Each structure stands twice: as structure tokens, then as C-alpha cells.
Amino acid sequence: MYAELNQGLIDFLKASPTPFHATATLAQRLEAAGFEPLDERQPWNCEAGGRYYVTRNDSSLIAFKLGQRLPLDGGLRLVGAHTDSPCLRVKPQPELQRQGFLQLGVEVYGGALLAPWFDRDLSLAGRVTFRRDGKVESQLIDFREPIAVIPNLAIHLNREANQGWPINAQNELPPILAQVASDEPYDFRALLAEQLNREHGLSPDVILDFELSFYDTQSAAVIGLDGQFIAGARLDNLLSCYAGLEALLAAGDEESCVLVCTDHEEVGSTSACGADGPFLEQVLQRALPAGEDFVRIIQRSLLVSADNAHAVHPNYADRHDGNHGPKLNAGPVIKINSNQRYATTSETAGFFRHLCLANEVPVQSFVTRSDMGCGSTIGPITASRLGVPTVDIGLPTFAMHSIRELAGSQDLTHLVKVLTAFYSSAELA
Structure with missing residues (x-):
């Protein structure tokens, strides 16, 4: 059992x-x-x-x-x-383009332990609200595949890392989604529209709003020498x-x-x-x-x-x-x-x-x-x-x-x- x-x-x-x-x-x-x-x-x-x-x-x-x-x-x-x-929630206008990378601004939901979020394969899921054929609808989406990561700063550049340091949620937590070639503004809502079409076959007229969270794609598992633990x-x-x-x-x-x-x-x-x-x-x-x-x-x-x-x-x-x-x-x-x-x-x-x-x-x-x-x-x-x-x-x-x-x-x-x-x-x- x-x-x-x-x-x-x-x-x-x-x-x-x-x-x-x-x-x-x-x-x-x-x-x-x-x-x-x-x-x-x-x-x-x-x-x-x-x-x-x-x-x-x-x-x-x-x-x-x-x-x-x-x-x-x-x-x-x-x-x-x-x-x-506890998790990282995407902000309403999240697009960040810094040093040639596309990132999303996030807000910490609940009392999260922040350090374990670094260097994880992250995906994105939640609810999207949109207009289609003149009506407002909502649908759940889940990218499932790892599409983002929050890389740690190398210890060579942060010698105090193992002594502990305060994590600045505003500056240090925005996940990286892609490398971009220009400073042309990225439209995150267009990405959501593509996902709605890919996942549900829907073609929204406009994305009105969303409630989306990043999550770790590593599956939960029974682990341990004798299978005594469940991690997830x-x-x-x-x-x-x-x-x-x-x-x-x-x-x-x-x-x-x-x-x-x-x-x-x-x-x-x-x-x-x-x-x-x-x-x-x-x-x-x-x-x-x-x-x-x-x-x-x-x-x-x-x-x-x-x-x-x-x-x-x-x-x-x-x-x-x-x-x-x-x-x-x-x-x-x-x-x-x-x-x-x-x-x-x-x-x-x-x-x-x-x-x-x-x-x-x-x-x-x-x-x-x-x-x-x-x-x-x-x-x-x-x-x-x-x-x-x-x-x-x-x-x-x-x-x-x-x-x-x-x-x-x-x-x-x-x-x-x-x-x-x-x-x-x-x-x-």
C-alpha cells in the first residue's frame, strides 16, 4: 500500500x-x-x-x-x-531585458526559503484571462518543460556565499528565460497567447491578465538507501x-x-x-x-x-x-x-x-x-x-x-x- x-x-x-x-x-x-x-x-x-x-x-x-x-x-x-x-509569482508587467538576457520580474508568495530556488530547472504555470470573440474567458496553462533558471553568482565573485548573505528578492530572483539579440521590447503576453494555442487550441484576441507561478520541474520521488523518504x-x-x-x-x-x-x-x-x-x-x-x-x-x-x-x-x-x-x-x-x-x-x-x-x-x-x-x-x-x-x-x-x-x-x-x-x-x- x-x-x-x-x-x-x-x-x-x-x-x-x-x-x-x-x-x-x-x-x-x-x-x-x-x-x-x-x-x-x-x-x-x-x-x-x-x-x-x-x-x-x-x-x-x-x-x-x-x-x-x-x-x-x-x-x-x-x-x-x-x-x-510558497513560490515565485510573475509580476503584471514582468519583462526585463538586461545584459542581453530576457528575464521576468517576480514577487515572492508566502514565506519561501529563497536560496533553494537558484540553479533549478523552472517552468511556469497558472491561470490566464483573455478576450476571445468578444467574451472574457480564463484557462489554466502549464509550460511543463523547463523554460527558465535563476543562476547563482559564482563563488569567485561572492567569497562570502558560504557564510550566508541576504537575498534581495527584487534584484536577484528574476529568472532568465532567453538570450536576446536586441533591445526591442519583448511581449510576454504574446508568449502566453502562443501557449494557449499550443495547449488548448485557443486563439485569444488579447491577453487581459494572468496569475502565474514558477515551479521546479524535477519530479517528486521516493528516495533513500531503503526508499524511506519522499522528496518533492x-x-x-x-x-x-x-x-x-x-x-x-x-x-x-x-x-x-x-x-x-x-x-x-x-x-x-x-x-x-x-x-x-x-x-x-x-x-x-x-x-x-x-x-x-x-x-x-x-x-x-x-x-x-x-x-x-x-x-x-x-x-x-x-x-x-x-x-x-x-x-x-x-x-x-x-x-x-x-x-x-x-x-x-x-x-x-x-x-x-x-x-x-x-x-x-x-x-x-x-x-x-x-x-x-x-x-x-x-x-x-x-x-x-x-x-x-x-x-x-x-x-x-x-x-x-x-x-x-x-x-x-x-x-x-x-x-x-x-x-x-x-x-x-x-x-x-
Whole structure:
């Protein structure tokens, strides 16, 4: 089972270089499994036993199954994750021509580790909006092939490189796409029009706008002497999206289950389609009874906020609390923070720990060092907006927010197993 799930994750990562592509890939899998797409602009008629999904902004998705048991009796089992990852986004007027090279200006999205972006084979993907035959349309594109690179400065010209140096995002990160013979202005939008034609057979009248990200073309892979690791881009947090999808598809039909995969977590989640926006609440209000019954359902429910955790690194073990150093391949991690950077309580942690023990899934705990700051997740945001009891968990990883992250090759199976059990659990307390 390890190999099958890991290969599925690798395929999912390859198909999902941006949140737009991740959402489209999730939607394809859901439709193939019999989930009905819902349009937020149209009336809904959600019935017991029904399977549905809805997207917003093409970059966030909520899928849900209404179980045979009424939500008012059994509550909801929610798994939350996010579709976005730190990256380099192309600026609106990106063309740069310097020293005979064509480059594109980029903006850093989220808290990216910048140094690993140098000397990588980069491609470009995202959403393009254009006018065709008098109508405004949007389409996803993915160049797939490596078309750009950000070369390092040779150590001969930067003798302090190995002592560390601040990377200037404005000056040092524009990728090189080509060598150009003249100073004649380059039209980046013409390149996008060519790609739309090549990829989709479309001939736009004019490119109106775009949301495009560079990404590393190196495929994710199972690595290590004994194949104990999985390395790849966007493990934070497409790994959790994939695990949640697999669990939802494997779960029974008795209970009501929800998978929430929202955009913009890496920049605070404050958007129409982010966890700090109204998306989840509005979807649940349309799918569930109103008024007092809605509140009763939420208070009978539980959200598992699934986002990667920091594994203890053998070269930097002192960055962890001595009693809380999660290991790779040792199971999901319950994340705790008394300052509410995580939404875990003793009751929600206790339930998740019980679920792991009952299903023979190893489980670990994480708290940050008391002299270090702590990151956060969609857990506290969703809990505060919806009032739903929440536990923050995640799989242990190295190099979070790098262009290439590392996780344990056995841990995905552990996570899918416990999330499947959660979706099928008759009791939530």
C-alpha cells in the first residue's frame, strides 16, 4: 500500500504545479468517483446520501458527502488542508531585458526559503484571462518543460556565499528565460497567447491578465538507501490535500464527511476563497439545516486541520524542544500551542490519539521551543469562524517552504488510514 499511495501522491504533485491545477485535479478525481459539481450561482438541492463538490476562484474546493445518518444526529467529520505553497509569482508587467538576457520580474508568495530556488530547472504555470470573440474567458496553462533558471553568482565573485548573505528578492530572483539579440521590447503576453494555442487550441484576441507561478520541474520521488523518504515540491500542503481526498473516497456512506482545501493559507488565508473568508460557512449553510439546528450540527462536529509538522532534523536537533521531536516515518503529529497558534485542545487531541491507537497508527506530539515563535494553520482560523472543535495535526517533514521538501515514505499511509477511520467513525467524542 505504501508504494501505491506514494506513486499516487507523486502523480498528484506533478499534475498540480499551482493551486488552480491542484483544484482541477481534485475535481477530476471527485467527479470520477460520482461527486456532483455544484455552482454557487445556482440553487442547490442537497439530499441525504448525496456526494457533492464546489470550487471557488478555481483555487479552493470543498467536497462533502451527506451520510445516511442525519448530520443533526452524528455531526460532520471535516478534514481541512490548503492548496497553496510558497513560490515565485510573475509580476503584471514582468519583462526585463538586461545584459542581453530576457528575464521576468517576480514577487515572492508566502514565506519561501529563497536560496533553494537558484540553479533549478523552472517552468511556469497558472491561470490566464483573455478576450476571445468578444467574451472574457480564463484557462489554466502549464509550460511543463523547463523554460527558465535563476543562476547563482559564482563563488569567485561572492567569497562570502558560504557564510550566508541576504537575498534581495527584487534584484536577484528574476529568472532568465532567453538570450536576446536586441533591445526591442519583448511581449510576454504574446508568449502566453502562443501557449494557449499550443495547449488548448485557443486563439485569444488579447491577453487581459494572468496569475502565474514558477515551479521546479524535477519530479517528486521516493528516495533513500531503503526508499524511506519522499522528496518533492509542494508537500506543504498538497500531501494533506491528497491524503484527505484518498480518505474521503475510501470512507463509508453512513456519516457526513467534508474535505476542505482552501487557497491563500501561506499569506494569511484572508480572501474570498481562503480559510479566513466565508467559503466554508456559506457552503455548509446551504447544505445543512438553518438556525439552531446548524449550530447544533457544528457543535457535534470535529475538524481535523491537516498541515505538515516539523520533524527533528539530525543537524539541527537543538531547534526542537527536547521532549517533542517528531520523527519521519513515525506517524502523524498532534500540534499543540497554548497561545492558540494551533487549535488543538486536550479533548480533540485525546480523540485523535484514541483514533490512532484504535487503528494501530503511530502518533506523535509537537510543541515549539518556548524561546521560538510558532507558525499557524487554518485550524485556529476555521475554529474561530465556525466555532467547530478542532485538532491540528500533520505529517513530519524537513525543509518546509523549500522548493523541495522531504517526508517519510511510510507516513502517507499512516495518515490516510487514520483519516479514513475518522470519516467512518460513529462517535466524535
